[in-house]
Amino acid sequence: MSTPLMEARGLQLRFGRVAALDDVAIDIHPGEVVAIVGESGSGKTTLLRVLSGLMRPDAGAVTYRGEDVLAMPEAARRRLMRTEWGFVHQNPRDGLRLGVTAGGNIGERLMAVGARHYGNIRAEATEWLKRVEIDPARMDDIPGKFSGGMQQRLQIARVLVTRPKLVFMDEPTGGLDVSVQARLLDLIRALVADLGLAVLIVTHDIAAARLLAHRILVMRQGQVVEEGLTDRVLDDPQHAYTQLLVSSVLAA
Numbered sequence: 001m002s003t004p005l006m007e008a009r010g011l012q013l014r015f016g017r018v019a020a021l022d023d024v025a026i027d028i029h030p031g032e033v034v035a036i037v038g039e040s041g042s043g044k045t046t047l048l049r050v051l052s053g054l055m056r057p058d059a060g061a062v063t064y065r066g067e068d069v070l071a072m073p074e075a076a077r078r079r080l081m082r083t084e085w086g087f088v089h090q091n092p093r094d095g096l097r098l099g100v101t102a103g104g105n106i107g108e109r110l111m112a113v114g115a116r117h118y119g120n121i122r123a124e125a126t127e128w129l130k131r132v133e134i135d136p137a138r139m140d141d142i143p144g145k146f147s148g149g150m151q152q153r154l155q156i157a158r159v160l161v162t163r164p165k166l167v168f169m170d171e172p173t174g175g176l177d178v179s180v181q182a183r184l185l186d187l188i189r190a191l192v193a194d195l196g197l198a199v200l201i202v203t204h205d206i207a208a209a210r211l212l213a214h215r216i217l218v219m220r221q222g223q224v225v226e227e228g229l230t231d232r233v234l235d236d237p238q239h240a241y242t243q244l245l246v247s248s249v250l251a252a
């Protein structure tokens with residue numbers, strides 16, 4: 001197998017008496033989609049935040065292409081976040097600039113990686129609006145005029161326009177109507193495959209994990225209780241907690 005893009009070992013993080021991460025290890029390989037599932041409060045978002053350098057663990061190691069993420073100067077981590085990494089927030093408002101037009105939200109990311117030619121930036125923004133199924137005629141609208149699903153698609157365009165290698169997604173379809181969720185999942189799946197992205201996605205939704213992920217990590221009380229290829233984990237869960245999680249979805 002390829003060398004992992006990102007590796008983490010022995011991650012520990014406590015909030016008072018709560019162990020949000022309790023000796024967590026994870027590898028993410030280039031082009032691989034890994035889903036983190038588990039009940040509310042199991043540590044999924046905390047893991048995403050620690051891996052992306054937004055939060056420091058009490059102990060453990062995180063490397064990206066062999067480089068120590070935790071020892072990186074803040075400026076270097078921010079540069080990675082603008083270039084090789086992307087973060088898709090559950091609430092698009094956390095990932096968009098609300099006072100800036102749709103085209104500006106996409107163009108701004110391109111400018112952050114050195115694009116300067118106005119015509120090219122606008123052409124690329126047009127292309128990306130089409131890719132995420134937003135009418136380019138809405139280019140000069142601010143995100144506040146968009147529906148929740150459109151805002152989320154715009155956030156995805158803003159993140160993917162710079163062709164990151166690793167994208168962190170925190171419940172990207174949470175808070176949307178079921179029909180909108182299904183369409184968005186299909187769109188994410190197509191873009192991820194097309195761009196060959198590595199994705200670490202936190203989701204409550206087992207069906208979303210099945211659709212998108214090559215591999216699943218099941219978290220409970222800050223620990224990874226089960227990990228494996230998606231079909232194996234969902235069709236033949238070994239840990240009692242995973243069995244409960246899968247059967248509760250089947251029963252729903």
Ligand SMILES: Nc1ncnc2c1ncn2[C@@H]1O[C@H](COP(=O)(O)OP(=O)(O)OP(=O)(O)O)[C@@H](O)[C@H]1O
Pocket residue numbers: 015018019020038039040041042043044045046047
């Ligand atoms: N900033 C914080 N301060 C105090 N406790 C926190 C903080 N962030 C997370 N926690 C606690 O750490 C544990 C893990 O939280 P986390 O948000 O990672 O879980 P989660 O699995 O993402 O949950 P959800 O699915 O509800 O988003 C929870 O008990 C939570 O209350």
